[in-house]
Amino acid sequence: MKTFIKYIALGLMLFPFSSCEDVIDLEVPTGKIRLVIEASLDWQKGTSGNNQTIKLSKSIPYFETSNNNLVTNASVKVTNIDTNETFVFTNENDGTYTTSSFVPILNNHYRLEINYDGEIYQAEETLIPVVDIKKITQSLEGGFDDELLDVNVFFDDPLETDNYYLVRYFEAGDLFPYLDALSDEFFQGEEMHDFLEKADDEDTSEDPFEPGDTLEISLFGISENYYNYMRLLIEQYFGGGDPFESTAAEIKGNCINKTNPENYAFGYFRVTQVNKTTFTFQ
Structure with missing residues (x-):
């Protein structure tokens, strides 16, 4: 009886290891080439x-x-x-x-x-x-971390029309630019402000801003349709991996x-x- 139990225990121990060696071919579905x-x-x-x-x-x-x-x-x-x-x-x-x-x-x-x-x-x-960029400043207080440098961009929104903007930030060495889409819905005719603060990111090898770093800043005047399109793209990009975000859609x-x-x-x-x-x- 004891010998029988030993064989059962040995079999249970070996089974998981042997099953790990099985190769399973999965056919991953792909979308239409467009x-x-x-x-x-x-x-x-x-x-x-x-x-x-x-x-x-x-x-x-x-x-x-x-x-x-x-x-x-x-x-x-x-x-x-x-x-x-x-x-x-x-x-x-x-x-x-x-x-x-x-x-x-x-x-x-x-x-x-x-x-x-x-x-x-x-x-x-x-x-x-698009309007002119009025001023650009740096600070430690305007972002999410008081120990990290951030850049602040200011411009005056025209009063007469609804306006939409895309702000692009790019530092040499970064893999991708940072993008932000803005609307004057609550700031029509007022001074508008956008800022960027970078933290350590192991996935992209990006570091926080330091004195001496040079940043290219672009302010675009965009249509309402393009603003809506970019908002969706930006939300999906930064929502990756967040369990509370909605599922990414095409x-x-x-x-x-x-x-x-x-x-x-x-x-x-x-x-x-x-x-x-x-x-x-x-």
């Missing part, structure tokens, strides 16, 4: 805005290691709907399409048209003006497939004016 449109026509204040680039690629499965997803066989053009002037973008055969003749006109409406794989994709946006931009609506594209066509500057921490 066109990805990176079409941000940004007119920097103080420049002509003639040089613009649009990038096209294809979506790839999450576990795919190949980088061969560039689209090099499309035709791209942008039309000013108000003046009927068309700007044809040159195919550079590396996934980018460029022009050196774009004419930005504030508050004019523009239409993007892409002909790819026998289908036509279109999107429309208005070139939104976010569609404004690019519509006119030939086959079900085969929609990812990405967004925006036309904006941007105020760029740099700030060095003291």
